[in-house]
Amino acid sequence: MTVNPLAPPWLVHPRDANELATSVWSRNVARTASGEIAVAGVTASALAAEFGTPLYVVDEADVRARALAARESFDSEFARxxxxxxxxxxxxxxxxxxxxxxxxxxxxxxxxxxxxxxxxxxxxxxxxxxxxxxxxxxxxxxxxxxxxxxxxxxxxxxxxxxxxxxxxxxxxxxxxxxxxxxxxxxxxxxxxxxxxxxxxxxxxxxxxxxxxxxxxxxxxxxxxxxxxxxxxxxxxxxxxxxxxxxxxxxxxxxxxxxxxxxxxxxxxxxxxxxxxxxxxxxxxxxxxxxxxxxxxxxxxxxxxxxxxxxxxxGRAIVGPSTFSLYEVGTIKDVEVTLPSFPAPGSSFPEPVDGGEVATRKYVSIDGGMSDNVRPALYGADYSVRIANRNSDADPALVRIAGKHCESGDIVVHADYLPGDVTPGDLLAVPATGAYCWSLASNYNYLGRPAVVAVRDGHARVIVRGETEADLLSRDAGISTGSMNDRDAP
The missing domain is CATH 3.20.20.10 (Alanine racemase)
Incomplete structure (x- = not known):
């Protein structure tokens, strides 16, 4: 096992980059026999096909269960x-x-x-x-x-x-x-x-x-x-x-x-x-x-x-219930020269470029800071998994980047995915139920994604996603006729 030196100290190199940590995912999320991530029996590929990506996917039964557990726990403890x-x-x-x-x-x-x-x-x-x-x-x-x-x-x-x-x-x-x-x-x-x-x-x-x-x-x-x-x-x-x-x-x-x-x-x-x-x-x-x-x-x-x-x-009830679903667009392997530090007492105390080079894989998705601004706003860390398949490829350190015109448009700063992640793959980022949709924006004129609730094998829209028509409908400069007709002499 080779640990990428660009990985943050807290990030554990996984034995299996397909594994879903139960503490991070909602209780009704699991991989199917074919390797897909599914919530309450509905697969990621089926959700993407029906509702598109990016998409917020809510495990409805999980929200209800967490809300009930909160109420029952505080009721019983304060009755005590x-x-x-x-x-x-x-x-x-x-x-x-x-x-x-x-x-x-x-x-x-x-x-x-x-x-x-x-x-x-x-x-x-x-x-x-x-x-x-x-x-x-x-x-x-x-x-x-x-x-x-x-x-x-x-x-x-x-x-x-x-x-x-x-x-x-x-x-x-x-x-x-x-x-x-x-x-x-x-x-x-x-x-x-x-x-x-x-x-x-x-x-x-x-x-x-x-x-x-x-x-x-x-x-x-x-x-x-x-x-x-x-x-x-x-x-x-x-x-x-x-x-x-x-x-x-x-x-x-x-x-x-x-x-x-x-x-x-x-x-x-x-x-x-x-x-x-x-x-x-x-x-x-x-x-x-x-x-x-x-x-x-x-x-x-x-x-x-x-x-x-x-x-x-709020977060404790709805946060773990939701994952964001994206499609991979482009992938870049970026070589990073690691800094080296002079010996104590050196005349040059600042780090300088060293000889060791490491690779960070940038995986770009069809969403970004418009649907999850928390990493840019707070430096928040998230996890990520390939959602449409399993893979036996060795884990590779990845950074999940959005499609916005900001270098800080990062959704996942560091995690490991199978090294064969490829354009067209679906990626799922868990624990996005709190403060992601609430803080969403139309930066670069992207419409805010739909929110879909899944329960007992059935998925339904609970918040409709925005279209370009929705965005243009608020622009007071657009008349019922064409712009050319309006501006003609």
Whole structure:
């Protein structure tokens, strides 16, 4: 076995580059006897033939099962400590009317953070009382709509929002339940852009400013203060940050209880998932048990009742359920000269080109950063497998590149595929259910791909893919006649 020196240290050279790591793929994905990847009995080639590529492929039963497991785990663990829980699905991860129905049928609430997400949830028939409305800059129109439709709770993100929500609630003759988002100061172990509770960022208010803000909320008869809220970040594997955040919030809650009841505490979400075989994500059952233990322990220490605890998983429910399907276009073997480093004390401390040359295989696909911007945005790592066949070829280090006019348009920075990967092959990139479709764009005028749900051997479109006609329909410079006729003298 020869390990390519260009491979990152964490990437394990596989014995079999066809193998599917169970931690990365949804539970109903497997290879068929002929070697194809299939989800719930539907093969990759059948999906590509019917719906085209690029394509987001959702294992519907997997989403439903993860949603149910989250609700049952938090229900049972907080019942164990004498309380209860509310599990909100974080709609920003991926929201469509079908997904909204799946998660609410599993007993979850839904967290939305824009007027558009609210519109999707309402169009799905979700009871507004089961919705939470987030956002650091809710417009007056969004606040008014949320109040008027009966949204279950609005998360107040800044002091200026207190009066805005109170005025809207008074105008609609409603007492609006609210939570107050706090910046706990806990530094989650995640990418800088995913850490949302550090001091210097846009979300929430500080712990020190919270007592005055809570007093202001309580001064309005049109507001009903449910409790505090914190979200320390996303794609977090360790529990230490959640533990410390809970301790800080509960200490503040103990102080605030002197002036009135606080029935709930929202500890947010951000639970990590496996994108590669070396990622070690905590099962949701373990997360629920740890949350219950720390909240119960701190409440006992402080001598306060255990509140109803709310959490907001999104990625952990929908992320592992989906893979993106692409077709290979071009392949290039690129020779890279490795740097060498001078001996200590040398006059030239910077690395220089050395003599060793390694090959990286660039495999270009028919999608890219328009359907998965996370590698370009966060440096996120993904895995990849050939989806339409097995191969006995030796593994080769590959980089999966998109078709956009950006050198940073990379979908998979490094993985091993069989060395005979060829144009026309189908590639599947797992764990793309969260923040891929949601962050998708029309860069280079590519239409956003369709989203297809597969269950019990049947596939159906749940979000229609965009066509060139869809893109041109928004261009106000196109008239019903031809451009030449319009521009003729």
């Amino acid at each position: 400590v004498g309380s209860s829980a509310k599990v909100y699905y974080a709609g920003k991860a991926f929201l469509s009317t079908e997904v909204a129905r799946w998660v609410t049928e599993a007993g979850l609430y839904i967290d939305v953070c824009s007027g558009g997400e609210l519109a999707v949830a309402l169009a799905a028939g979700v009871d507004p009382a089961r919705l939470g409305f987030h956002g650091n800059n809710k417009s007056l129109a969004e606040i008014d709509r949320a109040v008027s439709t009966g949204v279950g709770v609005i998360v107040i993100d800044s002091v200026i929002e207190i009066d805005r929500v109170a005025d809207a609630a008074a105008r609609h003759h409603r007492q609006q339940p609210v939570r107050l988002r706090l910046n706990s100061g806990v530094h989650a172990h995640t990418h800088e852009y995913l850490a949302t509770a550090r001091e210097d960022q846009k979300f929430g208010i500080t712990l020190g400013d919270a007592p005055a803000a809570v007093a202001a909320i309580r001064s309005h008869d049109s507001l009903d203060f449910l409790g505090l809220h914190s979200h320390i970040g996303s794609q977090i594997f360790e529990s230490d940050g959640f533990v410390e955040s809970a301790k800080r919030l509960l200490a503040l809650q103990a102080e605030l209880l002197v002036d009135g009841p606080i029935p709930e505490l929202n500890l947010g979400g951000g639970f990590g998932i496996a994108y590669t075989s070396v990622d070690d994500a905590m099962p949701i059952e373990v997360v629920a048990a740890r949350f219950a233990d720390i909240v119960a322990s701190e409440c006992a220490r402080l001598g306060i009742p255990v509140p109803i605890v709310a959490v907001e998983p």
